[in-house]
Amino acid sequence: MMFVSTRGRAGRRSFEDVLLAGLAEDGGLFLPERWPELGRDRLAALDGADYPATAAAVLAPFTEGCFSEAELEAMAREAYAGFAHPAVAPLRQLDPRLWLLELFFGPTLAFKDFALQLLGRMFERVLARRSSEITIIGATSGDTGSAAIAAVAGRARMRIVILHPHERISPVQRRQMTTVDAPNVANIAIRGTFDDCQNIVKTLFNDPQLRKELNLAAVNSINWARIAAQAAYYVYAGLRLGCLARPVGFCVPTGNFGDVYAGHVARRLGLPIDRLIIATNRNDILARFFASGEYRIGDVVPTISPSMDIQLASNFERLLFELLDGDGPAVAELMGRLSREGAFRVPSAVHARACALFAAGSAREEETKATIARWYERTAGAVLVDPHTAVGLAVAERFDRGSARPMVVLATAHPAKFPDAVAAATGRRPELPVHLRDLFAREERFTVLAADATAVATFLRTWHPNP
Numbered sequence: 343m344m345f346v347s348t349r350g351r352a353g354r355r356s357f358e359d360v361l362l363a364g365l366a367e368d369g370g371l372f373l374p375e376r377w378p379e380l381g382r383d384r385l386a387a388l389d390g391a392d393y394p395a396t397a398a399a400v401l402a403p404f405t406e407g408c409f410s411e412a413e414l415e416a417m418a419r420e421a422y423a424g425f426a427h428p429a430v431a432p433l434r435q436l437d438p439r440l441w442l443l444e445l446f447f448g449p450t451l452a453f454k455d456f457a458l459q460l461l462g463r464m465f466e467r468v469l470a471r472r473s474s475e476i477t478i479i480g481a482t483s484g485d486t487g488s489a490a491i492a493a494v495a496g497r498a499r500m501r502i503v504i505l506h507p508h509e510r511i512s513p514v515q516r517r518q519m520t521t522v523d524a525p526n527v528a529n530i531a532i533r534g535t536f537d538d539c540q541n542i543v544k545t546l547f548n549d550p551q552l553r554k555e556l557n558l559a560a561v562n563s564i565n566w567a568r569i570a571a572q573a574a575y576y577v578y579a580g581l582r583l584g585c586l587a588r589p590v591g592f593c594v595p596t597g598n599f600g601d602v603y604a605g606h607v608a609r610r611l612g613l614p615i616d617r618l619i620i621a622t623n624r625n626d627i628l629a630r631f632f633a634s635g636e637y638r639i640g641d642v643v644p645t646i647s648p649s650m651d652i653q654l655a656s657n658f659e660r661l662l663f664e665l666l667d668g669d670g671p672a673v674a675e676l677m678g679r680l681s682r683e684g685a686f687r688v689p690s691a692v693h694a695r696a697c698a699l700f701a702a703g704s705a706r707e708e709e710t711k712a713t714i715a716r717w718y719e720r721t722a723g724a725v726l727v728d729p730h731t732a733v734g735l736a737v738a739e740r741f742d743r744g745s746a747r748p749m750v751v752l753a754t755a756h757p758a759k760f761p762d763a764v765a766a767a768t769g770r771r772p773e774l775p776v777h778l779r780d781l782f783a784r785e786e787r788f789t790v791l792a793a794d795a796t797a798v799a800t801f802l803r804t805w806h807p808n809p
């Protein structure tokens with residue numbers, strides 16, 4: 343399987359290159375050259391398979407030439423062994439046709455562990471083959487940083503440096519990163535905003551000498567391997583709900599269009615999906631696009647679902663490429679206009695094709711809070727959802743009145759990861775799972791630096807120098 347860039351000006355690349363590079367050199371995102379088919383027989387054979395076997399089968403067509411299905415399964419067994427639920431991704435029934443897919447049993451309590459736990463192991467194998475080493479650098483506003491650190495801590499040939507905005511992320515989120523005690527992990531608190539952190543990372547990547555010297559790598563959500571790994575839980579959940587006989591719908595809280603796009607990948611692989619609903623918070627660039635055909639960047643407003651406070655849904659470029667029939671220069675044109683003018687509009691035929699693939703809605707803050715409270719009360723305290731999941735539930739319930747088909751809402755984070763919002767809505771403060779109970783007693787380690795790329799570059803060059 344070879345991969346091409348959405349902007350059409352990069353060469354064909356192998357899975358191994360795509361895994362390590364993240365972004366294509368023309369600024370585009372990688373996509374498989376053609377969609378593989380899992381086929382009904384293969385899907386039927388996976389009905390009843392456990393999570394690691396399902397993940398290996400879903401990933402195998404993409405990793406051809408890099409990892410065999412057996413290698414993938416071995417990595418997946420290891421990656422998901424540490425999850426705190428034997429089903430890895432359990433379904434929880436809420437009413438006769440509404441289900442939660444609980445994706446928060448990984449080490450850092452959000453769905454990002456699914457892809458990153460596997461990616462850490464993929465990196466390790468590829469680097470051993472190539473006898474090389476990398477420095478992973480990333481900026482985080484919350485969940486990605488902790489999931490990436492948990493995936494890389496203690497692994498050979500990799501070190502990881504995560505930048506977060508000083509005193510602007512939640513204490514649980516910060517401590518999940520800063521209390522990890524491994525020599526290959528460093529945290530930097532930047533005196534500035536998340537955007538400052540992201541700009542520093544971009545500046546460092548654009549410095550060819552530094553990039554080469556430290557072998558810089560990224561693990562942000564545009565990495566194809568992350569998307570492909572996430573397609574697995576759609577297949578797993580769909581099969582469990584009998585989708586080969588009756589298609590299943592999914593409603594997905596999304597920010598960067600990564601998670602719901604993974605559902606689209608599962609559909610392209612052949613999974614019978616009834617419909618895919620995009621759920622956003624007030625940062626609703628995607629919902630506005632599906633309503634109007636115009637993709638316009640707005641101001642980011644802080645919400646109680648901060649991991650979706652994004653006004654530029656990077657993975658949307660992948661859908662655009664498909665909607666424009668693989669015309670890379672046309673995608674590059676639109677993305678250029680977006681960065682110059684902050685917006686673009688697609689022709690009505692293209693908009694209609696997008697709307698045939700996805701529905702979209704957004705939830706206001708009051709609705710999100712009311713949804714957390716409503717399910718808590720309705721189930722006498724048994725169902726406690728985090729604010730991101732609540733955005734998905736609110737949108738699913740609004741869209742799906744009267745339908746008889748099963749609808750699955752992705753539960754993207756554990757309620758204890760966002761205790762303040764959950765306590766404000768229900769009066770109950772969710773407790774951290776056992777492995778994190780002592781989080782607030784652990785020692786923190788991080789370096790505070792100014793919002794200055796040169797200071798971060800100096801830190802990188804002097805910290806833990808390569809032998």
Ligand SMILES: *Cc1c(COP(=O)(O)O)cnc(C)c1O
Binds near residue numbers: 452599649
């Ligand atoms: C990252 C994140 C999301 C959004 O995922 P995308 O890939 O950006 O669509 C939703 N909920 C939680 C809890 C997250 O951490």
